[in-house]
Amino acid sequence: MTFVVASFLSITDMHLTKLLIYALIVTALPFTVNGQKGVGTYLGDESAFYASTKQVNQFFRRFNSEEDEEGNRIYNDSKKYHSPRLRRKYIEILFDNETSSLDKALKEIFIKDVTDATAPIFLEFHGGEWFAEVHTRFNFYGKESAAILFMKLQEEPVGSKWVIDKVYFEPFNELFKKKSDKDGKFLHPLSHELDFMNLNKIFEKKEDVELYTSREHKPDHLSLFLLELKKGNLSFVTIKNVKFHFFQIDNWYFELSEFNRKGYNTGWLISNLAKLDGEQKESYKKFIFFEND
Amino acid sequence: MSKYKFLFIAIFALSISGQLLAQDEVSPERKQAIDSLALEKVKDLGKYISIIGNKDTPFSEANRVINRAMELFAEGAQMGVSSLNREEVKYYGAREYFERLMALNYDRVTIKWFNIQYISDLERQPDGRYVGVITIYQRFQGESDDGLKYMDTTKKDITIYVERKQTQIGGRVIGFWDVLLGDIRVTETTS
Known part of the structure; x- marks a missing residue:
């Protein structure tokens, strides 16, 4: 003392x-x-x-x-x-x-x-029910962007390990629009009678394509993130900080x-x-x- | 490290080997024995860092000590460094970190360790090894002949891997547990 x-x-x-x-x-x-x-x-x-x-x-x-x-x-x-x-x-x-x-x-x-x-x-x-929020920086197509990795402790047959549970990546968020039927972008209910020939129109305008997906569909940032990493468009830069949620x-x-x-x-x-x-x-x-x- | 010290650590490691073999869980007594072994390694690391950073250490001797320091580490160990001004973690390989320390542009360097440590519980990894973290604090002081002074205090969170190994003594294969150092997170503190 x-x-x-x-x-x-x-x-x-x-x-x-x-x-x-x-x-x-x-x-x-x-x-x-x-x-x-x-x-x-x-x-x-x-x-x-x-x-x-x-x-x-x-x-x-x-x-x-x-x-x-x-x-x-x-x-x-x-x-x-x-x-x-x-x-x-x-x-x-x-x-x-x-x-x-x-x-x-x-x-x-x-x-x-x-x-x-x-x-x-x-x-x-x-005991589960707690996880980490890791703020990181990644290079995405040559531009540095913030990515938040949510990590959880996974029990294994022997021991345990931290795994990536979810990712939030702002560029993906910007890429996917919020869905609304008001803007008239939908496949009409009799499209099946035409063997969905009108699909060609929706794939022409790539920026709106998510408007034609189901109400339940939510972009899975983690899968997209891993895809971009594997394709070489995304690379790790650094960790900024970490916090935990209990x-x-x-x-x-x-x-x-x-x-x-x-x-x-x-x-x-x-x-x-x-x-x-x-x-x-x-x-x-x-x-x-x-x-x- | 002297031969005697190496022998002491080897005997010490062997002495805890039998206890650990019996079961997967680490009892308080075994944990204490492992902690002591891990702290020996951390103390050695501290000693090596002080020698490498000391400007009076001849180049050849510093290189020899870097090689000894590298023997403490598991393969691929890295230092992740951040400062009060730069929140982002900068990564260095262990050898690169020592070489940078050796090449620092000060005329006098003093590296001392605070008399404090904190040792985590040991957790089991999927590969069967145990992992723990030892936290220590270091004070660095660099001084140039023109009077320029730099001082910082850093927190070092050092990963330790407790691993089962085997050795031959008198033709007999004897299992023992050894400690290797892993990644080190270096954070500048405000103290």
Whole structure:
């Protein structure tokens, strides 16, 4: 704790209230330099690194109280394992308390809900209902474009792996028009009597061709994406950033983002929280996947 | 690395081999043994990076150390680097990364590691190997004779692969588990 106090004394431009909040958090969870230590030498105040939720794995462990205040793994023979008291403290610091405008009352309901002593709710790495949103850049016909890859963890006969579940690629979105019967582009209902000879007209105007597909048809960006990659028209450039969406807890959704900034409220933190009832969950997923009509 | 150290790691790897053979799941004791082995490799990497980056290291010695450092890695390992000013990840092969470090245009370079580490759980891959991630923090300081100084702190998320291997000792084939380093994500931090 000596180092933490020393660092606080050196900060002069930070607002007092903020400082007090940090002090409370750090006092509640004493990240001393005794834990998580090993590879190097002491290079000054390291308390911020200890406080930071450094990996998504650590987010899971803190959320479930599966590691102690010093970052050491705790197992089910320990009193601290899944301790509701510790979990309440941990989950409190797992929210982005600086930039995301999270509703305080909602946050409290959420914490109360998941740490309920009679029916606690834990996060499970292999429990499904969570996925990654990866923002990338690809070269498409010589022009750099943003692509969003939705990745999910797939269980295998041995182990597991991340797979691409969906893609959202803006150039494809621009390519496919929203369907409307109002613009008079359709095959009349007696076309079959003419052996569909009028098909030639619809394929002449390539830009409108999707207007002649069924109501249910939705362009599958992932298949198109793979086709363009295989044809050599699309090539990977880089990753921009990553975030995660969690639907694993019944009636709740939260988003997990990485915050790389000064202070103690850093690393992988909850950046969005919503209470979802019934069908809202599927609607929310559609919204994230850009699948809303 | 001295012969003794290599021997120590080999014996250490062998000592955990029997425990791991018995079952697929990694018990807390086995996990600790694997973590220690992985940290040895990470410490070696840290040491090599400091030597490669040091301007007092002769060219031939730096090249020799690069070769030793490469032995720590699984084939095809890459460094994915981003900075505070550039969010995009820039990719380098491990050897390319070391060579760039060696060629940095500073008169004095100091690379130190913070006394902190974070080790993830081990997860099983479809090929049967286990994978984990060790997070460490590094401080880099470069200084030119004309007084120009550059300093940064980076977070390094290092992939570790825990792999079953075999060796022959006295004519007997003995299985053991070894740790190899994989891709490393390097992120500049604000600290």
